[in-house]
Amino acid sequence: MTFWIVTGGLTLLAALLIGRSLLGTRAETEAAERPDIGIYRDQLKAVEKDLARDVVSAEEAERLRTEIKRRILDADRAGGTGTREAPRWLSRAVAALAGLGIILGAYGLYDLLGAPGYADQPLSKRHADAAAMRAARPSQEEFEAQMPSSPPQEIDEDYANLMRQLREAVKTNPDELRGWELLARNEGRLGNLVTAHAAQRRVIELKGSNADAEDYLTYAGLLIQAAGGAVSTEADWALNGVLALEPSNPVARYYAGLMHLQTGRPDQTFAFWEPLLRAGPADAPWIPIIRARIEGVATLAGIRYTPPPTPASPHPEFAPAGPSAADMDAAAEMAPEDRQAMIQGMVDQLGERLASEGGPPQDWARMISSLGVLGDRERAAAIWAEAQTRFTDPDHLSIVRDAARALGLTE
Structure with a gap:
């Protein structure tokens, strides 16, 4: 009042x-x-x-x-302009x-x-509110409870038997590292994300101080997928583990920016995302999403910003398959679970096509980067290894190598 x-x-x-x-x-x-x-x-x-x-x-x-x-x-004559005083009315x-x-x-x-009805919000109060929001986030379990259930995947009977044996093996030998690594990877491939991230957490516990950035990033990716794109406290912890070991890891920095956006700190999101947008590579899967949202993030943060123009491909002879700019704009407006399902579906389609028909090196690079975003670094490493056997032209292989280097799969 x-x-x-x-x-x-x-x-x-x-x-x-x-x-x-x-x-x-x-x-x-x-x-x-x-x-x-x-x-x-x-x-x-x-x-x-x-x-x-x-x-x-x-x-x-x-x-x-x-x-x-x-x-x-x-002076009086010179000052007289011939104007008359207007009527009083x-x-x-x-x-x-x-x-x-x-x-x-x-x-x-x-x-x-303005904001009628709202009290003034000094910067210190907004930061305090964001910190409180971050601390009060739903737990991973609460996020997962909100996710719709998905039908089980149909798998080969032999593979199903191997999975049953693997699950029994980790129960019998709970301190066997290799068994938990295999379980985390295969449960993730089957879409059993809750079981997969629990197994990956056990991997990190068994490795202790020897756990590397890839271990933490895989864990974070599984948690975020299981929560439909939300970054829970547990995923936040995993991302901090990645950034402590590899401060420039692009996938971790993308997810860290997403976490800050979800908890009311668009200024921190901008600080994480804007360098990623400048650094590229242009075909990295996080670049279209960042480009579609960075102006809105800057506006929320009170920053005047114009994103750089979309760079032309250094290899225009290759036309990579994938979503258009309009698709990525639409994805930015989707619910987290729908966006995650969209990304997973595009990755699966691209993987099937590369396996059956092959494709230009830029598609292989896109596949590696997308798997990195989804937290499946082992599969990304396998794609990189296969690409090295497919492409003998150094110029073509360099396209794929850039994506592998961004994930730390090669020097």
Whole structure:
């Protein structure tokens, strides 16, 4: 209420000042605008004082008075522009309309650009609120409970038997690292993400201080997939593990930016995403998503920003298959679980095509980068190994190598 009283008083004061100016008489206006007349009047007073002190004679005083009065008349004639004072009723009408326009315009502009009904939010308070939001996020289990159930995948009977044996093996030998690694990888391929990330967590526990960035990134990817794209506290912990070992890891930095966006810190999101957008590579799967959202993120953060133009492909002879810019814009507006399903579906389709028909090196690079985003670095490493047998031309292989290097699969 105090805000409205103060702003209302200031707006009314501004309207009254303008109204007073409009309603002032022409004489008042001229008096304020004709300093030369005032100077001549002061000179007349000075002549009278000089005459009283016998500084000048009566004749000289009269001559000076006549000269000064002549100058006053000349100045008055020169200042006269031929304009007439407006009728009083018209001045009042204009003053009323101007005051009403100021009041309505001010409140209309505030309604459009301001936040009526909201208290002021200093930067420190917003940061504190974001920290509280981050701490109060739903747990991984709560995120997963909100996800729709997916039908089980149909798999070969031999593969199903191997999975049953693997599950029994880790129960029998809970400290056997290799068994948990195989279980995490294969449960992830089957879409059993909850079981997969639990197995990957066990891998990290068994490795202890020997766990590397890839272990943490795989765990984070599985958690985020299982939560439909939400970054839970557990996934946040895993991402911190990646960035502590590899601060420039692009996949971890993308997910870290996403986490900050979900917890009310678009400024931190911008700090993570803008360098990724500049660094590329242009065909990395996170680049179209960042490009579609970076301007909105900058606006939320109060940053003036124009994204760089989309770079042309260094190998225009290859036309990579994949989503269009419109597809990625649509993906940015999807619910997290729908967006994740879209990405997974595109990766599966591309993988099937590369396995059956092959494709240009840029498609292989896209496949590697996409698997990195999904947390399946082992499969990405297998794709990179196969690409090295497929492409003998160094220029073509370099396209795939760039994607593998971005995930730390090669030097």
